[in-house]
Amino acid sequence: MVTIYGCKGCGSTLIEAVCKLLGEEYKLIEVAPWESGPAVESLRALNPLLQVPTVVLDDGTVMTESVAIVLWLLERHPDTDLAPPPGDPRRAAFLRQLVFFPSAIYPMYTVGDFPERWVKGKAAQDELKEATVQRTLKCWSAIEASFGQGPFFLGERLSVLDVYASVLSRWRPGRDRLREVAPRAVAAAERAEAHPDMAPVIARNFGG
Ligand SMILES: N[C@@H](CCC(=O)N[C@@H](CS)C(=O)NCC(=O)O)C(=O)O
The missing domain is CATH 1.20.1050.10 (Glutathione S-transferase Yfyf (Class Pi); Chain A, domain 2)
Incomplete structure (x- = not known):
């Protein structure tokens, strides 16, 4: 289970889609970084650059950077066919x-x-x-x-x-x-x- 801070049509869509394809449970917290309000302040506390996707793992670890999050999710689901494994010619x-x-x-x-x-x-x-x-x-x-x-x-x-x-x-x-x-x-x-x-x-x- 991961918590995804994101907004509609933003890069968080990618993380949402990869979670769905992998069968990873996720909770979405809608936050538009360019607006103001409590949701943005909670995002700022996690990611001073105020960017989404920002993801919080079950143990509280904060992850930013879409590609890092995607790689982490793939590692968590090693049997997936959404990526060629290490050693694969592709x-x-x-x-x-x-x-x-x-x-x-x-x-x-x-x-x-x-x-x-x-x-x-x-x-x-x-x-x-x-x-x-x-x-x-x-x-x-x-x-x-x-x-x-x-x-x-x-x-x-x-x-x-x-x-x-x-x-x-x-x-x-x-x-x-x-x-x-x-x-x-x-x-x-x-x-x-x-x-x-x-x-x-x-x-x-x-x-x-
Ligand atoms: N390098 C980041 C970029 C994330 C990013 O730029 N997200 C956009 C939304 S799609 C954002 O939060 N923009 C607000 C800003 O940069 O202030 C990633 O790959 O996740």
Whole structure:
């Protein structure tokens, strides 16, 4: 059982979906970091960066960083087929892609959602935000270039890579533009959302 601090459509969707797919019980605490109120203050006490997902384990350990949480959950469910195990020939490609999502793409939202944190003035902020969109598109092109035979990131079976792709491809600039540079990766993300465990999580977070 884990407690997930998150908000609808945020990166916490990924953790919610992975828990569901693994059969890990979870409790959700809704908190939008950019609002104010008691929920935000309880998040601040756990994570001074005020970011979600933030997860609290049964023993009180606090975890942040989506990829760390995903890896921890996978370790807790070693028989899962949502990731190739250590020693599997697909492991290197899996780790590469797994880390690429939160290290190369997710920061484009850390910057682009709050350009005023980084530069002053509307023109500079608009320019910065557009630059994050261009970089996001470049990242998805890179993903497409290394995408295998499909239909999922790692072949015939759904993995946590498809779940990451599902959530991140819902964000700016949106699937239609991403599809222009990464049609097979976006198709894998959409296919993942049809999984019976994924579909209700996606519907709750992003609407029907
Ligand atoms: N590196 C973190 C990024 C988390 C993150 O940026 N979450 C967004 C919501 S999707 C957030 O909380 N943004 C508020 C902020 O950065 O102030 C991760 O991979 O979990």
